[in-house]
Amino acid sequence: MISASAPGKLNLFFSVGRTRDDGYHDVYSIYQAIGIRDFVKVAVAEADSLQITGSLSNEQLDAVPKDQTNICFLAARAFFEHNELDSTPLAIEIEKHIPVAAGLAGGSADAAATLIALQELFQTESDLYAIAAELGADVPFSLLGGTAIGSGSGTELEPIDSAEVEFLIAYPNQGISTKESFALLDGLRAEKEEIQLRLPGSDFYEDLRLGEKPPQLGQNDLAVPALELMPSLQELIELGGNVSGSGPSVYFFEPDATLISALQESEFSWVLTSGNQPGARLEV
Numbered sequence: 001m002i003s004a005s006a007p008g009k010l011n012l013f014f015s016v017g018r019t020r021d022d023g024y025h026d027v028y029s030i031y032q033a034i035g036i037r038d039f040v041k042v043a044v045a046e047a048d049s050l051q052i053t054g055s056l057s058n059e060q061l062d063a064v065p066k067d068q069t070n071i072c073f074l075a076a077r078a079f080f081e082h083n084e085l086d087s088t089p090l091a092i093e094i095e096k097h098i099p100v101a102a103g104l105a106g107g108s109a110d111a112a113a114t115l116i117a118l119q120e121l122f123q124t125e126s127d128l129y130a131i132a133a134e135l136g137a138d139v140p141f142s143l144l145g146g147t148a149i150g151s152g153s154g155t156e157l158e159p160i161d162s163a164e165v166e167f168l169i170a171y172p173n174q175g176i177s178t179k180e181s182f183a184l185l186d187g188l189r190a191e192k193e194e195i196q197l198r199l200p201g202s203d204f205y206e207d208l209r210l211g212e213k214p215p216q217l218g219q220n221d222l223a224v225p226a227l228e229l230m231p232s233l234q235e236l237i238e239l240g241g242n243v244s245g246s247g248p249s250v251y252f253f254e255p256d257a258t259l260i261s262a263l264q265e266s267e268f269s270w271v272l273t274s275g276n277q278p279g280a281r282l283e284v
């Protein structure tokens with residue numbers, strides 16, 4: 001049995017452009033990998049099986065598909081096809097710590113960890129980034145980790161320097177569908193003739209490198225749809241939080257004790273974690 005892990009991510013900046021012919025949107029994302037990781041174990045078996053455990057609530061764990069639609073099986077199928085290998089039944093165990101449908105790329109992390117594990121299990125040398133890009137916009141970044149600019153649909157990555165700072169991530173028990181969030185954004189923009197991708201100023205990168213909070217931190221075109229789909233997030237925004245990706249996770253840069261006491265009184269779960277963490281890797 002081969003074991004691998006991969007990190008969740010935050011979008012420190014997220015601009016959404018036009019819809020492309022492949023159905024994805026053009027984006028300009030500044031991704032940062034966080035210290036919350038999912039673990040995936042993979043072994044050759046007589047028949048496919050999937051076991052899901054982890055530190056999340058039962059409601060969250062129940063939201064993870066247990067059938068062939070689980071992204072780990074989709075990753076395995078893509079891996080076998082790409083390597084022209086016969087499809088082999090697999091026993092997969094996912095240990096989930098990344099909140100589900102939370103804008104933290106938990107599914108993408110599981111796909112990336114599965115790919116790393118399969119590469120080791122079958123001793124192949126395939127281009128995992130190419131397979132990852134077929135699986136989803138955030139999967140290549142889950143492989144890479146650290147901090148990176150994501151363009152195209154998010155799969156074209158340019159690593160950038162960043163200091164390791166602490167984040168607090170708050171999230172409700174319920175998720176937001178990424179598809180629904182993009183559809184709502186498209187609806188809100190339907191009247192607009194031209195949709196321009198916004199880019200952050202060059203001081204954004206310098207602040208990240210120095211571990212200082214960039215003034216444009218958290219600019220995110222999906223924040224408006226997230227608030228529309230989950231109005232209770234307003235409480236977190238008023239406390240100074242930023243929506244990650246399609247939400248509903250909201251993150252705070254270098255949280256202080258006042259924020260933590262406010263969150264202790266709230267309905268939200270929260271976790272402290274570090275940014276700029278490694279991408280998918282084998283575990284012993």
Ligand code: ATP
Nearest residue numbers: 070071100101102103104105106107110138178245
């Ligand atoms: P992203 O930010 O990449 O758009 P997300 O972090 O908001 O995604 P995920 O946790 O990846 O959301 O879950 C999105 C959906 O993917 C879930 O609602 C679930 O139905 C499906 N899914 C498939 N496989 C998994 C998996 N292994 N873990 C979590 N969700 C999965």
